[in-house]
Amino acid sequence: MFRGKYIYAVDSKNRISIPAKLRRHISPEANDTFVMVQGTAPCIDLYPLDQWQKFEERLAKLNSFVTKEATFIRMMMQHATDETMDAQSRIIIPHHLMDYAKIQNEVVILGALKKIEIWNPQVYDDYLNQVPETFEEIAAIVMAQE
Amino acid sequence: MFRGKYIYAVDSKNRISIPAKLRRHISPEANDTFVMVQGTAPCIDLYPLDQWQKFEERLAKLNSFVTKEATFIRMMMQHATDETMDAQSRIIIPHHLMDYAKIQNEVVILGALKKIEIWNPQVYDDYLNQVPETFEEIAAIVMAQE
């Protein structure tokens, strides 16, 4: 499970290092590879390859001759790209994802359990500030059951 | 499994390159060959030869004495052509498929799990915009089971 928040640089070749502390939680089956998709929030989601493949197998069971299911596959897969880390444990972020998440020189890297999120630091702060509930309230709503 | 969306050029000889990232997911049994058919959406579907053969076996199980099934086979097969990639990993798109998908100078190439889709970029955007449900709604409907 991925944990923690890290502020990292984006270099002139659109590369970012994956924090060592997060790397330790990637299983060898992931082959040093992430699948990147645009998140539901304005950020980029990184899934270790093995995690993503589980999801993909579920998608593969859909019937692409059913219109809705084909549309869903398209929407899901169009932004999914795989990137393998180089010897320095960096990945390259494709342009269209950079644009989507408004990323420039610096990023916030968030460990979010089974995935990793990449944010523009400013966007991330704004996002948190704009949440109407306090942490305590959110906690009460979400964690109340069981 | 094929992933990602790519914007590529169509040259004066109606050729398009197959993106390197998609090529890596083609099995050697496909022999650098694709079978192209008109998609159920306004696009062209590319199946690697080995995948197509599996699909063809499914088609062969249909009963061609049942009118609807015979019609479907005709519609499916009339535009089915195989194309082998050249040394630059390009394939030629036949005129009748170009017309069907309204393709001109540029295409969207879509990795869609077991097949690859070729779209006119404008048609693709319009198609997605015209979907009545949001991504979240589609996801909920399609992935609800299990």
Next chain:
DNA sequence: CCACTCTTCCCCACTACTCCCCAAAAATAA
């Protein structure tokens, strides 16, 4: 049957980007 045209296929070539490597700087551990 032959000459002509148009298409298909194979080849070469240019440009830009990606990937791999080496290495400095910074941070952490010993």
Next chain:
DNA sequence: TTATTTTTGGGGAGTAGTGGGGAAGAGTGG
């Protein structure tokens, strides 16, 4: 402080994407 790991930077070879020339082959009309 010294040693080791982590983060950041950049050079250069190889690959990817694009464009086009020209031979071989198919089709057409005389």
